[in-house]
Amino acid sequence: MNLNxxxxxLKFYLVMTLMFISFSVxxxxxxxxxxxxxxxxxxxxxxxxxxxxxxxxxxxxxKVVKSxxxxxxxxxxxxxxxxxxxxxxxxxxRQEDGSLKVGSKFPVFAGKPSRRKKSRQLRMYIDEFYVGExxxxxxxxxxxxxxxxxxxxxxxxxxLAGIYCGMTSELIKMLEDTxxxxxxxxxxxxxxxxxxxxxxxxxxxxxxxxxxxxxxxGMEDVIACSPAGDRVYFQVKPMVFIDATEKVGLKTSSVSCxxxxxxxxxxxxxxxxxxxxxxxxxxxxxxxxxxxxLKAGDVNGLKSSAFVELNGDGNPDVVMSFSGKGLRAFERxxxxxxxxxxxxxxxxxxxxxxGNGYFMAGDWNGDKRTDLFYSxxxxxxxxxxxxxxxxxxxxxxxxxxxxxxxxxKTGAGVFLPxxxxxxxxxxxxxxxxxxxxxxxxxxPVDISRWGNEISEGSDYHLATVAEDLNLDGYVDIYTIxxxxxxxRYIINRGYGSYMHAKVHVDEKPLFxxxxxSMGGRSVAVGxxxxxxxxxxxxxxxxxxxxxxxxxTLSMRQAKEHMKKDEARLLNVRLCSVRVLGPKGVxxxxxxxxxxxxxxxxxxxxxxxxxxxxxxPDMVTxxxxxxxxxxxxxxxxxxxxxEIDADLTTEKRISVVAQRNDGGFGDGF
Numbered sequence: 207m208n209l210n211x212x213x214x215x216l217k218f219y220l221v222m223t224l225m226f227i228s229f230s231v232x233x234x235x236x237x238x239x240x241x242x243x244x245x246x247x248x249x250x251x252x253x254x255x256x257x258x259x260x261x262x263x264x265x266x267x268x269k270v271v272k273s274x275x276x277x278x279x280x281x282x283x284x285x286x287x288x289x290x291x292x293x294x295x296x297x298x299x300r301q302e303d304g305s306l307k308v309g310s311k312f313p314v315f316a317g318k319p320s321r322r323k324k325s326r327q328l329r330m331y332i333d334e335f336y337v338g339e340x341x342x343x344x345x346x347x348x349x350x351x352x353x354x355x356x357x358x359x360x361x362x363x364x365x366l367a368g369i370y371c372g373m374t375s376e377l378i379k380m381l382e383d384t385x386x387x388x389x390x391x392x393x394x395x396x397x398x399x400x401x402x403x404x405x406x407x408x409x410x411x412x413x414x415x416x417x418x419x420x421x422x423x424g425m426e427d428v429i430a431c432s433p434a435g436d437r438v439y440f441q442v443k444p445m446v447f448i449d450a451t452e453k454v455g456l457k458t459s460s461v462s463c464x465x466x467x468x469x470x471x472x473x474x475x476x477x478x479x480x481x482x483x484x485x486x487x488x489x490x491x492x493x494x495x496x497x498x499x500l501k502a503g504d505v506n507g508l509k510s511s512a513f514v515e516l517n518g519d520g521n522p523d524v525v526m527s528f529s530g531k532g533l534r535a536f537e538r539x540x541x542x543x544x545x546x547x548x549x550x551x552x553x554x555x556x557x558x559x560x561g562n563g564y565f566m567a568g569d570w571n572g573d574k575r576t577d578l579f580y581s582x583x584x585x586x587x588x589x590x591x592x593x594x595x596x597x598x599x600x601x602x603x604x605x606x607x608x609x610x611x612x613x614x615k616t617g618a619g620v621f622l623p624x625x626x627x628x629x630x631x632x633x634x635x636x637x638x639x640x641x642x643x644x645x646x647x648x649x650p651v652d653i654s655r656w657g658n659e660i661s662e663g664s665d666y667h668l669a670t671v672a673e674d675l676n677l678d679g680y681v682d683i684y685t686i687x688x689x690x691x692x693x694r695y696i697i698n699r700g701y702g703s704y705m706h707a708k709v710h711v712d713e714k715p716l717f718x719x720x721x722x723s724m725g726g727r728s729v730a731v732g733x734x735x736x737x738x739x740x741x742x743x744x745x746x747x748x749x750x751x752x753x754x755x756x757x758t759l760s761m762r763q764a765k766e767h768m769k770k771d772e773a774r775l776l777n778v779r780l781c782s783v784r785v786l787g788p789k790g791v792x793x794x795x796x797x798x799x800x801x802x803x804x805x806x807x808x809x810x811x812x813x814x815x816x817x818x819x820x821x822p823d824m825v826t827x828x829x830x831x832x833x834x835x836x837x838x839x840x841x842x843x844x845x846x847x848e849i850d851a852d853l854t855t856e857k858r859i860s861v862v863a864q865r866n867d868g869g870f871g872d873g874f
Contacts, residue, residue, distance in 0.1 A: 253274065253311055255268060256310045256311075258308060260297075269284050274381050285344050336349075376625070377701070390700055393771065395707045397675060397695075397716070399718060402717075405428060410749055411727050411748070415751070415819050416429035416463045417741075418822055430751050438454050444735060456478075460479045462509075464820050466513040466791070467787075482499045509614070509817070513812065514792065535554050557580075557595060566632075566815055568621025569795070570589055570598075576590070585602060585617075587600065604641060617635060618817055620683070622813070623808050630810065634670075638664060640654065641654050642656075657703060659696065668687060669686050669726075671729050674828055677826070679806075688727070690724055690746070725747065726746045727747055742756070764776060777832060781861065783837055783861055783862075786823075787841060787864060793810060795811075799837075834854060837863070845867060
């Protein structure tokens, strides 16, 4: 592969805000600025590693660990980097804040001779760009502005402020991907939605909502929880919904819902607040029957409840959040009709007592056990360790307050893979933006400052769900806002960067109806019309149940003069996976591997809990290259199902994962 030729066409996109030394300023995207010159001007692109630091002399000794472009600097070459003038004092500061440390790797751009000097231009990135010159092959100087960079006031600067504001490690990854012609860092949203569909309007707010195939006919149905009375809407024909509440026998009022096969009979059961309703067929009619399986007692003050697999046996357990009372947990025992409270034994009583937050579930440390995050106080990341939960220490500044002094009305976030498909990170909404918590060897690290428009201002964030809404292979987020404020759709651009979707679209407005601008109390995401694109279901304070249909796939058409991003998207292939089985489905992991066995996509079921909501047990995985893939479904009791997925020519295929062992529980 000719790397020089690839880099002649390298497209690398700008962020516009000046990045101060404190890194406290967030960036917004200016897609009109595209600094090809910075990369076309350099005939060598390297990755260096810091060997030693002499802060008093302002010097850093480094070595070449990889040559991405060019061959002038062989691997293991030793290079001395001197920070000159006022920049020399910066070395000690950067060493103290951790930006410069022995063992750190960073990219360097070494260019052609300057027109004004015989020296060679130099730019390198260590959490920010630095400008300098190459005095000799092994003697580099940083701090000499070359007259081409200016700040917002027109003054010459010694750093390339604004060229890239992401993580150093992600820039290296991007450059490597570009060399392999697999990079994707879009400067536009490339997403589209249809007009809203109003399914119904209730007399009071819709506090919990679900999109789920309740009766097993292959079409997603809708559940809405409201103080005015719960509702069930069956999808009887494609996109034709009927109110089936009376037919299914529900006469309830709830704030939260969740769906799972509790008794392993192949039929779905329904959790409404603190009560489980058994799904059954009677005279070919699906209905629910109230049970006493879950003896939760007093559930006053309940904020949300959900089926969560806790102990690795594959049976759905239950976690509940209460206003002012923290979390409670109930495990399903071998006897199907018996849920035993384990709040004390699991450590949740001691860890969350008096709390007023929401919870989210996901496998943080990769041990195949479901962990929790609890949005109260300083934020509690609760990881299972053997038989109980332990709180992981962190120094992240979570502030779960909205308005002047309201607590417990924000922070319903989600576990999702952001930087790597094999690792679950965490996004937590706070009042006006989001905190992106990176999973670095199971340690929580705040990486929000690298996210660009993840800090786009808005108000009263309530809950966030995660899904690849624009079908580009990166998992995006959608956040509902309380107080009837506008919701937010934030697109994952890859490499730790995000963009505010509606700002970067050709067709405006992005959202055609009122649902997006009216806020929400509940939200679910899934492909409700089975066209391959995930849709958005929102319940709001006015009692309205809105469906926002995704029309992104209509944009995937060949045309003349396609941009690089558009050409990439035209190659996208989709694999929709429905996960079935009477056991192990709650919190199951759905993964897709390429023909080299490399994991390229992942989605975990039962993670979009929000305010007590449920999304389908069917997900769509997008891959950006045609080819043969393998889907692997890891059920939570250890059962694994593998399915071949040939995406060589088909734009989309649908597969069903069904357990090989039947998966029936004890007593069946």
